Amino acid sequence: MTGFRNLFDREPDGRWAAPGRVNLIGEHVDYAEGLCLPFAIAERTVVEVGARTDGRVRLQSAAEGEGWEGALDAIGPGSPAGWAGYAAGVLWALREAGHSVGGIDLLVSETVPLGAGLSSSAALECATALAVNDLFGLALDRRELAAACIRAENDVVGASTGGMDQAASLLSTAGHALLLDTRDGSTRQVPFAPADDGLRVLVIDTRVRHHLADGQYGERRAAVEKAAATLGLHSLRDATLRDLDALDGEPLRRARHVVTEIARVREAVALLDDGRLQDIGPLLDASHTSLAKDFEVSCRELDLACETARASGAFGARMVGGGFGGSAIALVPVSRVDDVATSVRDAFTAEGLRQPEIRRADPSEGAHRL
Numbered sequence: 001m002t003g004f005r006n007l008f009d010r011e012p013d014g015r016w017a018a019p020g021r022v023n024l025i026g027e028h029v030d031y032a033e034g035l036c037l038p039f040a041i042a043e044r045t046v047v048e049v050g051a052r053t054d055g056r057v058r059l060q061s062a063a064e065g066e067g068w069e070g071a072l073d074a075i076g077p078g079s080p081a082g083w084a085g086y087a088a089g090v091l092w093a094l095r096e097a098g099h100s101v102g103g104i105d106l107l108v109s110e111t112v113p114l115g116a117g118l119s120s121s122a123a124l125e126c127a128t129a130l131a132v133n134d135l136f137g138l139a140l141d142r143r144e145l146a147a148a149c150i151r152a153e154n155d156v157v158g159a160s161t162g163g164m165d166q167a168a169s170l171l172s173t174a175g176h177a178l179l180l181d182t183r184d185g186s187t188r189q190v191p192f193a194p195a196d197d198g199l200r201v202l203v204i205d206t207r208v209r210h211h212l213a214d215g216q217y218g219e220r221r222a223a224v225e226k227a228a229a230t231l232g233l234h235s236l237r238d239a240t241l242r243d244l245d246a247l248d249g250e251p252l253r254r255a256r257h258v259v260t261e262i263a264r265v266r267e268a269v270a271l272l273d274d275g276r277l278q279d280i281g282p283l284l285d286a287s288h289t290s291l292a293k294d295f296e297v298s299c300r301e302l303d304l305a306c307e308t309a310r311a312s313g314a315f316g317a318r319m320v321g322g323g324f325g326g327s328a329i330a331l332v333p334v335s336r337v338d339d340v341a342t343s344v345r346d347a348f349t350a351e352g353l354r355q356p357e358i359r360r361a362d363p364s365e366g367a368h369r370l
């Protein structure tokens with residue numbers, strides 16, 4: 001790998017890390033003012049950054065193709081395209097919010113697995129935001145930084161994602177899941193330590209790659225917003241199942257996912273608060289069914305991973321993230337971890353599918369300077 005010094009002919013001012021995330025439950029509700037319960041994982045993105053005084057921006061990544069170089073003023077909606085937009089977009093969003101930000105040299109030296117549904121894009125945004133905040137003395141709090149990251153993704157990259165991933169990367173703490181209320185941005189750290197209960201969260205990466213800017217995600221978001229408008233509501237947050245009687249067909253199914261998923265988050269949090277982690281299994285399963293049947297964002301590989309994990313000893317399993325590929329999680333007793341992993345691999349082989357990548361997810365700390 002080409003180091004910072006070789007690329008930029010100088011030393012970085014520092015290194016900043018931001019983790020990927022797994023969402024325990026509360027999927028596809030963060031753009032409907034819903035509740036979600038993500039946690040930070042150990043996989044992280046690391047950026048090495050040096051401040052510049054001439055308004056130039058140079059971006060390179062060890063894992064991606066071409067870098068980008070340009071002026072701060074050249075950054076805006078759609079520019080730069082590709083991975084560099086996530087990092088550059090943060091500079092743009094901070095300037096749009098009125099902050100005085102200079103140019104930077106930035107190398108992405110380590111990354112959350114790309115396209116696995118573990119929020120590599122948010123991790124890059126959040127690591128960049130933290131670096132820029134420190135280097136230019138902005139003194140913004142993490143919520144403000146998260147807002148800039150979301151703006152970068154929505155406006156510069158053009159992916160209409162909600163704010164869960166950025167909040168998870170910036171606000172998570174080790175040993176907890178983050179209860180995020182996307183209506184007002186408030187959060188609560190919910191104790192979540194699977195190992196203490198003899199449990200493990202496995203992440204099964206189907207290696208089917210998805211891309212959030214690809215249209216399907218935006219279509220789902222639009223459908224959810226349209227359903228709220230049809231019901232005369234600002235969002236589906238306050239809708240009840242009975243309210244949905246006014247809908248039918250596809251709009252009904254989309255809205256039903258959101259309403260039932262928000263209710264499942266509340267139930268899951270109550271169980272965690274009660275020290276009954278193992279009992280959230282059925283909620284994970286119900287979440288997956290709702291995402292697959294009502295929201296239609298699963299795929300054959302995600303369904304197979306979940307079904308097989310359950311059949312071989314997981315208490316529950318569901319797809320995570322935007323869907324159409326990426327990863328599933330399974331809540332598994334430690335004694336069954338090997339069985340579950342072997343069964344899932346065998347099932348993929350039997351169906352002629354690419355081998356999934358299986359890793360453990362431990363609730364880890366949020367973004368920080370190294």
Ligand code: GLA
Pocket residue numbers: 023026027028029030031119161162163164165212321322323
């Ligand atoms: C992606 C988006 C998030 C969220 C999830 C689905 O990860 O970036 O904002 O909408 O999909 O829950």
